[in-house]
Amino acid sequence: MEVVICESAEEIGRHVADAYEAVLRLPAPVIGLATGSSPLAAYHELIRRHRDDGLSFAHATAYLLDEYVGLPAAHPESYAAVIRRELTDHLDLDPARVHSPRGEADDLVAECARYDAAIAASGGVDLQLLGIGTDGHVGFNEPMSSLSSRTRLKTLTQQTREDNARFFASVDEVPTHVLTQGLGTILEARHLVLVATGEDKAEAVAAAVEGPLSARCPASILQWHPHATVFVDEAAASRLDFAAYYRHALAHKPAWQRF
Numbered sequence: 001m002e003v004v005i006c007e008s009a010e011e012i013g014r015h016v017a018d019a020y021e022a023v024l025r026l027p028a029p030v031i032g033l034a035t036g037s038s039p040l041a042a043y044h045e046l047i048r049r050h051r052d053d054g055l056s057f058a059h060a061t062a063y064l065l066d067e068y069v070g071l072p073a074a075h076p077e078s079y080a081a082v083i084r085r086e087l088t089d090h091l092d093l094d095p096a097r098v099h100s101p102r103g104e105a106d107d108l109v110a111e112c113a114r115y116d117a118a119i120a121a122s123g124g125v126d127l128q129l130l131g132i133g134t135d136g137h138v139g140f141n142e143p144m145s146s147l148s149s150r151t152r153l154k155t156l157t158q159q160t161r162e163d164n165a166r167f168f169a170s171v172d173e174v175p176t177h178v179l180t181q182g183l184g185t186i187l188e189a190r191h192l193v194l195v196a197t198g199e200d201k202a203e204a205v206a207a208a209v210e211g212p213l214s215a216r217c218p219a220s221i222l223q224w225h226p227h228a229t230v231f232v233d234e235a236a237a238s239r240l241d242f243a244a245y246y247r248h249a250l251a252h253k254p255a256w257q258r259f
């Protein structure tokens with residue numbers, strides 16, 4: 001795992017956009033998208049590069065990590081709607097190739113199996129962007145999720161519902177259930193890129209990066225992945241014991257070596 005401590009969310013956004021840009025040079029790139037506030041700086045940068053520099057997504061296919069159960073896809077806070085609004089509507093990415101689990105499906109078990117099969121049929125995800133919940137969740141894999149889980153139904157913790165209440169009129173309107181790519185599904189992506197900013201993510205980041213590999217902190221699966229990059233700002237890095245080493249490694253990173 002490579003940990004990169006950055007000066008600002010904008011710097012993180014540029015690094016993440018660089019990583020996506022490398023993948024977009026592939027003939028049939030498959031990009032993994034995430035919702036939440038953490039990816040927004042990267043999305044703004046990708047939109048800017050598309051607009052100003054001609055960065056094209058025309059051959060890309062996208063898969064979203066997760067979705068609420070029970071919200072119609074057209075609901076403004078469904079993740080399918082959020083990712084269109086925040087990113088894909090502003091790119092030359094065919095809407096038919098932007099996929100998310102269908103949280104309003106009648107048969108949720110079949111929907112989850114269909115979603116995993118669709119990812120596999122596309123050739124797997126080349127780059128999966130991840131945020132991190134204050135409880136260490138990635139996607140919506142709450143603590144104690146199976147480390148080999150597949151896309152499935154999960155029950156949100158009350159903490160996550162409260163964290164996400166800012167997007168709804170009240171916490172009572174935050175759905176109780178979600179569909180999420182499993183930790184095993186996420187681990188199959190060829191490059192995992194986790195982004196976190198702010199003091200309230202510091203504890204979760206420290207547990208993910210330097211704690212034991214454990215279902216207690218689902219984001220700790222990054223330690224098991226052969227190519228994982230963690231971009232954090234100073235505040236999110238503030239509880240890392242090995243911060244000096246990460247800075248030293250970055251300062252001496254060979255010029256030819258990308259993230």
Ligand SMILES: N[C@@H]1[C@@H](O)[C@H](O)[C@@H](COP(=O)(O)O)O[C@@H]1O
Binds near residue numbers: 036160
């Ligand atoms: N399901 C999403 C996660 O994918 C996201 O990483 C997390 C953190 O969100 P934020 O980046 O807004 O802090 O929130 C939600 O629960």
